[in-house]
Each structure stands twice: as structure tokens, then as C-alpha cells.
Amino acid sequence: MKGRWHRWRAHIAATPSLNLAYRIAVGVIGVLVLAAGIVAIPYPGPGWLIVFTGLGILASEFAWAHRLLHFARERYDTFMEWFSRKSFVIKGVGVLLTSAVVVATLWLLGTFGLVGTWIGLDYSWLESPL
The missing domain is CATH 1.20.5 (Single alpha-helices involved in coiled-coils or other helix-helix interfaces)
Incomplete structure (x- = not known):
């Protein structure tokens, strides 16, 4: 499955206009999911899961989102560990x-x-x- 995904993505990347459209689509979908997660954070439920999903979508195409995803997950884990000790x-x-x-x-x-x-x-x- 992973090999098929890489071949499909390489096919898209080979055509500049298709690659740009794909990256824009991933960016728009990722930002929408991320925004929904940010809105849902203060409510009971999967707000942070939605945030991490949005960042994961963005991280599939953008290096800055990949770095932000790792940074946010580390901070979240640290906070939850601190909060559980309170x-x-x-x-x-x-x-x-x-x-x-x-x-x-x-x-x-x-x-x-x-x-x-x-x-x-x-x-x-x-x-x-x-």
C-alpha cells in the first residue's frame, strides 16, 4: 500500500500544475480540520484529536506543519502528564x-x-x- 501511495504521489508531483492543485487542496482541507479542532478544544470531546488530525493532514505536504505537529504533541503530552499529577x-x-x-x-x-x-x-x- 505504501509503495502504491508513493507512486501515485510521484505521478502527481511530476505535473507542476497538478502538484500545485493537490498541495492547495491538502492545505485547505488541513486548515479546515485544524480550525474545527481549535474551536472544539474547550469542549468535552476530541478537540485535540481533531487538531492533531488537521496538523497531520498538513504535515503530509508541508515541513512547517510536520515540525508544528511534533512540537504540539510534545507540549500536549507534557501538560497532560503535569495535569494528571495535580x-x-x-x-x-x-x-x-x-x-x-x-x-x-x-x-x-x-x-x-x-x-x-x-x-x-x-x-x-x-x-x-x-
């Missing part, structure tokens, strides 16, 4: 901050106002300020 109180503060980000985002996006109207709650403070 007390229950510090971990609880992390959960509270994450919850605050989620609630604030849902409020700003108008989710509480929308759901409130479904169940008959029509309070002005539930509405988004945006």
Missing part, C-alpha cells in the same frame, strides 16, 4: 472552567433562548446578546 481540587477547577466555557458559548449562540421557547420559558436573560 490534586483533585486543581482538576475540579479545570472541569469548572471547561463547563463555564461551554455554558457561555451556548448562551452566546442563543441555544438557551431557543430551547427556552420550546418549553415555554421566555426570559430576556436567556437570549443571546449577539
Whole structure:
């Protein structure tokens, strides 16, 4: 499979315009996945996995993304090791901050106002300020 991939990629690289189009497509897809991951970081779920996937897509074509991927993974692993050694109180503060980000985002996006109207709650403070 790896040999077939290299042959296919070499075929694309042999044609400059096709190679440029391929690199642009990889760049656009990688940036979109990376941006989605960055947005998802503060929420429960696979935010960092999406970030690393986006960087991996970019790293398949760009050396700077390859270096950034290794740098980010090292920093992430270091932080998670540090965080796992912390007390229950510090971990609880992390959960509270994450919850605050989620609630604030849902409020700003108008989710509480929308759901409130479904169940008959029509309070002005539930509405988004945006």
C-alpha cells in the first residue's frame, strides 16, 4: 500500500500544475480540520484529536506543519502528564472552567433562548446578546 501511495504521489508531483492543485487542496482541507479542532478544544470531546488530525493532514505536504505537529504533541503530552499529577481540587477547577466555557458559548449562540421557547420559558436573560 505504501509503495502504491508513493507512486501515485510521484505521478502527481511530476505535473507542476497538478502538484500545485493537490498541495492547495491538502492545505485547505488541513486548515479546515485544524480550525474545527481549535474551536472544539474547550469542549468535552476530541478537540485535540481533531487538531492533531488537521496538523497531520498538513504535515503530509508541508515541513512547517510536520515540525508544528511534533512540537504540539510534545507540549500536549507534557501538560497532560503535569495535569494528571495535580490534586483533585486543581482538576475540579479545570472541569469548572471547561463547563463555564461551554455554558457561555451556548448562551452566546442563543441555544438557551431557543430551547427556552420550546418549553415555554421566555426570559430576556436567556437570549443571546449577539
